[in-house]
Amino acid sequence: MSRRTLAVVSAGLSQPSSTRLLADQLAAATRDELARRGVEVELRPIDLRDHAHDVVNHLLTGFPPPALRDALDTLAAADGVVAVTPIFNASYSGLFKSFFDLFDATTLADRPVLIAATGGTARHSLALEHAVRPMFAYLRAVVVPTAVFAATEDWSQAAADGALRSRIVRAAGELADHVARRPPAAPPDPFALTAGFDELLAGRDPS
Amino acid sequence: MQFGVFTVGDVTVDPTTGREPSEHERIKAMVTIARKVEEVGLDVFATGEHHNPPFVPSSPTTMLGWIAARTERLLLSTATTLITTNDPVKIAEDYAMLQHLADGRVDLMLGRGNTGPVYPWFGKDIRAGIPLTIENYDLLRRLWREDVVDWSGKYRTPLQSFTSTPRPLDGVPPFVWHGSIRSPEIAEQAAYYGDGFFANHIFWPKEHTQRMVGLYRERFAHYGHGSPDQAIVGLGGQVFMRRNSQDAVREFRPYFDNAPVYGHGPALEDFMAQTPLTVGSPQQVIDRTLGFRDYVGDYQRQLFLIDHAGLPLKTVLEQLDLLGEEVVPVLRREFAALRPAHVPDAPTHTSLKAARDAAVAEAAADPAAGPADAVGAAAEVGR
Numbered sequence: 271m272s273r274r275t276l277a278v279v280s281a282g283l284s285q286p287s288s289t290r291l292l293a294d295q296l297a298a299a300t301r302d303e304l305a306r307r308g309v310e311v312e313l314r315p316i317d318l319r320d321h322a323h324d325v326v327n328h329l330l331t332g333f334p335p336p337a338l339r340d341a342l343d344t345l346a347a348a349d350g351v352v353a354v355t356p357i358f359n360a361s362y363s364g365l366f367k368s369f370f371d372l373f374d375a376t377t378l379a380d381r382p383v384l385i386a387a388t389g390g391t392a393r394h395s396l397a398l399e400h401a402v403r404p405m406f407a408y409l410r411a412v413v414v415p416t417a418v419f420a421a422t423e424d425w426s427q428a429a430a431d432g433a434l435r436s437r438i439v440r441a442a443g444e445l446a447d448h449v450a451r452r453p454p455a456a457p458p459d460p461f462a463l464t465a466g467f468d469e470l471l472a473g474r475d476p477s
Numbered sequence: 478m479q480f481g482v483f484t485v486g487d488v489t490v491d492p493t494t495g496r497e498p499s500e501h502e503r504i505k506a507m508v509t510i511a512r513k514v515e516e517v518g519l520d521v522f523a524t525g526e527h528h529n530p531p532f533v534p535s536s537p538t539t540m541l542g543w544i545a546a547r548t549e550r551l552l553l554s555t556a557t558t559l560i561t562t563n564d565p566v567k568i569a570e571d572y573a574m575l576q577h578l579a580d581g582r583v584d585l586m587l588g589r590g591n592t593g594p595v596y597p598w599f600g601k602d603i604r605a606g607i608p609l610t611i612e613n614y615d616l617l618r619r620l621w622r623e624d625v626v627d628w629s630g631k632y633r634t635p636l637q638s639f640t641s642t643p644r645p646l647d648g649v650p651p652f653v654w655h656g657s658i659r660s661p662e663i664a665e666q667a668a669y670y671g672d673g674f675f676a677n678h679i680f681w682p683k684e685h686t687q688r689m690v691g692l693y694r695e696r697f698a699h700y701g702h703g704s705p706d707q708a709i710v711g712l713g714g715q716v717f718m719r720r721n722s723q724d725a726v727r728e729f730r731p732y733f734d735n736a737p738v739y740g741h742g743p744a745l746e747d748f749m750a751q752t753p754l755t756v757g758s759p760q761q762v763i764d765r766t767l768g769f770r771d772y773v774g775d776y777q778r779q780l781f782l783i784d785h786a787g788l789p790l791k792t793v794l795e796q797l798d799l800l801g802e803e804v805v806p807v808l809r810r811e812f813a814a815l816r817p818a819h820v821p822d823a824p825t826h827t828s829l830k831a832a833r834d835a836a837v838a839e840a841a842a843d844p845a846a847g848p849a850d851a852v853g854a855a856a857e858v859g860r
Contacts, residue, residue, distance in 0.1 A: 327742045327747075330739060330742035330743075331680065331739045332680065333682055333685070333751070335747060335751055339682075460659065461661050461688040461689065463661045463692065463696075465662070467665050467668075470607070470611050470662060471611060471615065
């Protein structure tokens with residue numbers, strides 16, 4: 271069995287949080303789907319609430335405090351990402367956006383991502399398509415076609431095994447397909463030299 | 478090892494009094510600080526270069542020329558000279574002139590500048606920061622080393638039969654440091670030419686500095702300038718001292734909390750743990766600074782930032798007293814005792830001239846080598 275890692279980002283603010291609950295269900299479903307494809311996966315949860323102050327400090331100082339550094343490294347090295355945000359005022363939460371603002375446009379390139387969100391009613395569900403998906407498109411991540419939205423009513427007993435569950439399994443299967451067929455992730459090294467000095471000098475264009 | 482201060486030249490409201498110094502006061506404070514640096518026995522004063530408020534030092538060689546006239550042994554430098562937006566021809570002229578006036582007590586540190594809006598004011602584009610740095614420095618080196626230059630490039634009008642005047646003092650160009658926080662291309666540039674590499678160090682965790690200096694040392698050896706531990710490294714540092722460390726923390730905290738760069742962000746204690754900032758007693762500054770060597774190796778120049786964020790001049794001068802009387806003498810002794818004999822000092826005009834003269838003499842004494850080889854050898858040392 272080959273091994274992969276899955277970063278599970280939750281931007282839920284309350285504890286317990288339905289956002290975290292959805293993230294956990296997506297992660298577990300992805301783990302099961304990967305197991306069926308012969309891939310063992312290690313789940314690495316990242317609760318943004320724990321890093322809220324550090325995220326702002328990073329925006330102000332330009333570098334991450336140690337605990338946030340670990341979270342960023344975890345994400346940069348993950349083979350797949352589950353990213354779940356509550357929908358606030360018709361979009362992702364500010365904390366969710368600020369966290370992903372810490373990534374440049376290359377770190378998550380070609381990274382399989384499953385996006386999901388929670389909200390009070392299903393009227394918020396398209397925020398996943400008009401806000402969350404474009405952000406990951408900018409980061410050049412590979413976002414799986416099924417985005418999962420869970421409204422309050424989806425958590426009721428009657429609904430628990432219904433439409434939400436089938437969407438979770440479908441999205442998890444799509445993410446598992448991407449993760450399983452890719453080689454393990456190799457995070458870029460920002461300090462790596464990409465060109466020797468002769469090449470840098472030659473880059474100049476005498477006219 | 479050289480010790481000194483580097484200043485950004487910011488005009489910042491003193492958060493404890495609400496008072497903002499005038500530009501005139503700040504400029505005069507900077508040169509007072511520079512003279513004090515010499516008076517207390519430190520070696521280097523380096524000024525920043527900025528072209529936007531709230532910073533005053535837009536004209537570094539004017540300021541350094543004034544300081545040169547009022548000091549005897551202080552080494553004058555920059556932190557940094559903008560190699561992107563300045564015309565390399567003007568840099569070649571200005572710093573050669575300063576070299577003559579200061580009798581060789583001049584080197585400079587080149588940097589890109591990270592303020593996007595400044596670039597277009599000088600007809601440049603920040604997105605071309607690295608290529609500008611590579612091309613402009615390549616030209617700057619030639620202007621100092623070749624009496625007549627024919628040149629064409631991408632970012633400047635061509636030069637035909639151009640002689641930059643005055644020629645460098647004694648035909649020896651000023652030593653150049655390349656400053657960068659996290660661009661490996663700049664470490665590579667410094668290594669390629671065998672120039673110095675200065676890591677800003679102060680706003681980032683030590684792991685950044687360690688990686689950048691490590692890369693520079695490795696590439697310095699790769700390009701044949703010596704072993705990795707013979708590369709010429711400078712570091713920034715940021716300190717605030719009182720005899721009693723609690724007093725230092727209490728006094729510095731409002732300046733930290735409101736500082737332009739990191740203010741209103743992390744707590745002072747967290748920033749101290751995560752960056753080289755040391756607020757405490759002179760002994761704490763000594764211990765912390767000696768610890769820099771553990772992750773960059775033996776290095777040649779230590780510059781401290783002591784005058785930003787609205788700190789009053791009187792306080793800054795007290796910091797210099799503590800540095801001169803209690804901190805730097807111990808650091809000199811301890812660093813010297815730890816440093817192996819094969820690790821060189823930072824080059825100065827005197828040492829560069831002696832090396833050039835020795836190379837010329839050696840080449841002249843070698844019957845197999847013609848005069849052209851002697852000149853070539855001298856040019857090589859001039860690197």
